[in-house]
Amino acid sequence: MTARILDGKAVGARLRAGLGERVAGLSFRPGLRVVRVGDDPASVVYVRSKDRAAKEAGFDSETILLPEDVPESELLATVRRLNADPAVDGILVQLPLPKHIDPQKVLEAVDPAKDVDGFHPVNAGRLAAGLPGLVPCTPKGVMHLLAEAGVKLSGARAVVLGRSAIVGRPMAALLLAADATVTMLHSRSRDIAEECRRAEVLVAAVGRAGIVRGDWIAPGAVVVDVGINRTAEGKLTGDVEFEAARERAGWITPVPGGVGPMTIACLLENTLEAALARRGRAELEPNGGVAEAHATPEQSYGHGPGLA
Ligand SMILES: NC(=O)C1=CN([C@@H]2O[C@H](COP(=O)(O)OP(=O)(O)OC[C@H]3O[C@@H](n4cnc5c(N)ncnc54)[C@H](OP(=O)(O)O)[C@@H]3O)[C@@H](O)[C@H]2O)C=CC1
Numbered sequence: 015m016t017a018r019i020l021d022g023k024a025v026g027a028r029l030r031a032g033l034g035e036r037v038a039g040l041s042f043r044p045g046l047r048v049v050r051v052g053d054d055p056a057s058v059v060y061v062r063s064k065d066r067a068a069k070e071a072g073f074d075s076e077t078i079l080l081p082e083d084v085p086e087s088e089l090l091a092t093v094r095r096l097n098a099d100p101a102v103d104g105i106l107v108q109l110p111l112p113k114h115i116d117p118q119k120v121l122e123a124v125d126p127a128k129d130v131d132g133f134h135p136v137n138a139g140r141l142a143a144g145l146p147g148l149v150p151c152t153p154k155g156v157m158h159l160l161a162e163a164g165v166k167l168s169g170a171r172a173v174v175l176g177r178s179a180i181v182g183r184p185m186a187a188l189l190l191a192a193d194a195t196v197t198m199l200h201s202r203s204r205d206i207a208e209e210c211r212r213a214e215v216l217v218a219a220v221g222r223a224g225i226v227r228g229d230w231i232a233p234g235a236v237v238v239d240v241g242i243n244r245t246a247e248g249k250l251t252g253d254v255e256f257e258a259a260r261e262r263a264g265w266i267t268p269v270p271g272g273v274g275p276m277t278i279a280c281l282l283e284n285t286l287e288a289a290l291a292r293r294g295r296a297e298l299e300p301n302g303g304v305a306e307a308h309a310t311p312e313q314s315y316g317h318g319p320g321l322a
């Protein structure tokens with residue numbers, strides 16, 4: 015069996031187009047502010063993509079650039095100014111931050127109602143408790159991809175490799191909210207290969223090229239590769255041995271063109287949700303509102319789960 019490709023570039027573009035239509039129908043432009051400190055090359059690329067996507071969809075987007083040596087107090091003052099600005103609906107402070115700045119302090123300074131990254135402990139706690147809130151963009155994007163493929167998560171064995179606060183933990187919480195049976199694996203886990211072989215849905219978020227071997231994939235499994243690693247030749251590659259895994263999986267995301275573009279689309283989705291919620295026009299939903307598979311036969315991925 016050769017896996018079908020879960021095309022995050024296409025799904026993300028469709029999601030952004032739909033958001034653009036919704037924004038065009040509003041009497042205001044949802045405001046997004048991305049704060050970038052210093053010139054980390056990857057951050058320069060990502061922040062530019064976010065700004066371009068936001069503007070294309072009709073958002074009021076601005077990037078705030080601060081020098082690498084900006085004092086922590088000044089970054090915190092910038093965040094507070096954005097918290098107080100009524101034109102601002104979403105605030106994102108790009109990570110990583112320089113070593114002299116405590117990232118946790120900065121993330122906790124963001125107004126939870128404008129925390130479109132979903133990284134504030136209030137939003138993380140809400141997600142863990144199954145309450146409405148803003149949900150981190152990357153795992154939310156993964157849920158959209160699983161829905162797109164028509165994957166039935168209820169009762170499914172899902173394995174999440176990685177337990178970071180920005181990917182692995184919220185990913186596991188979203189899968190649990192969708193009634194999957196969730197196993198979390200991390201650097202202290204034993205028998206990782208065997209655990210992965212039991213997965214009907216496998217999400218890899220480690221940051222080590224090819225750590226997930228092709229023979230760890232159960233026949234027909236849905237494989238989502240969050241990892242972004244740069245090879246010696248400068249190419250992007252995921253955490254999964256793609257070619258070998260594709261021979262066994264039912265569905266698989268490529269890198270690039272898989273989860274990455276969904277992260278950006280979900281940032282815009284969160285900004286629209288925050289804008290509507292702040293104005294009392296809509297309620298935030300638990301789990302970002304994407305816990306249910308919503309694929310229909312008309313959609314490009316057809317129907318039915320990718321499970322064998
Ligand atoms: N596509 C996208 O939009 C995004 C992609 N990424 C990418 O996803 C990857 C993960 O990011 P992030 O979660 O921030 O990374 P972190 O480094 O914060 O977390 C990595 C996780 O992997 C675990 N781990 C490390 N080594 C092993 C191992 N040998 N076996 C099992 N688990 C291991 C760690 O375990 P422990 O906790 O025990 O240390 C940790 O939980 C990176 O490649 C990153 O670039 C990240 C964000 C967005």
Ligand SMILES: Nc1nc(=O)c2c([nH]1)NC[C@@H]1CN(c3ccc(C(=O)N[C@@H](CCC(=O)O)C(=O)O)cc3)C=[N+]21
Pocket residue numbers: 059060063106107108109110131151152242250269270271272273274275277278
């Ligand atoms: N506060 C904060 N929020 C984040 O969401 C955040 C962050 N900091 N720091 C860095 C990580 C990483 N991240 C990505 C976004 C888009 C792609 C993406 O679009 N990737 C393209 C390729 C891009 C390229 O060619 O380099 C793809 O996978 O197809 C990847 C990774 C968001 N992050």
